[in-house]
Structure formats: structure tokens, C-alpha cells
Amino acid sequence: MLKSLGILLIFIAIAIFQIPQLAKEKMNKEIVIFSIFMVFTAVIAILKVNDVPIPNPLELIAYTLDPILNLFS
Template sequence: MWSVLGVLFVAIVILIIEVPSLWKAKMKKELWIFSFLLLCSTVLGIAKGLQMDIPNPLDWLAVIFEPLGYILQGLLK
């Protein structure tokens, strides 16, 4: 519970620090990207704080490229 509150607190502090400067400079695209990335990292931080199982993106790449490795290995023998 405390880890979730800590992640939310840090996310709010980052918002308070960064958003006004982006808004003042009229960087709308950068503000959207910043908001999206902050939202993704906050959700992942909360999930980690709740001890949820977060899949590793490298495992997805291994699933995709493993059959290709077997094909290449068969061709090179």
C-alpha cells in the first residue's frame, strides 16, 4: 500500500515540476508524449509495488526469434 502511494506521490511531483514548463513553451506534442510515458511508468511502478508479475519484453523477442534460429541452424548444418 505504501509503495503505491509512494509511486503516485513521485508521479505527482514530476507532473508539478515538468508540465508547467512544457505548457509555457507550447510544446504540445512533447507534453502528450511525456504524459503517456509517465502514465506507463506509473502503472508499471504500481504493478511492481503490488508485486504483480510483469513480463519481460526480452522473453517476447526470444519467442519470436527462436524458430528463426532453428531454421538457420538447420540450413548451416
């Protein structure tokens, strides 16, 4: 719990640092993208520190490549 809170704090700090920069240049679309991205990353990070298994992207590649490799072997 403490870990999750710490991560949340770090993410908020980064948002406070980044969002005003974007707002100054009136990049509204970018702010939305940034926020979605940050929330997504924060969720993954919190899942990770709480030892929730996260799918491995390499497994995904392996899964898609397997049928192709089977053709050759």
C-alpha cells in the same frame, strides 16, 4: 498500498516539475505524450511494487528469435 501511494507522489512531483516547462514553450503535443507516458510508467511501477508479474521484454525477443534459431540447428 503505502508503496503505491509513494510512487504516485513521486510521479506527481515529477509531472509538476516537467509540465510547466513544456507549457511555457507551448508544446502541447509533448505534454500529451509526456502525460500518457507518465501514466503508463506509473501503472507499471505500481504493478511492480505489488508483485504483479510483468512480461519480460527479453522473453519476447527470445520468442521471436526461436523460429529463426531452429532453422539453423
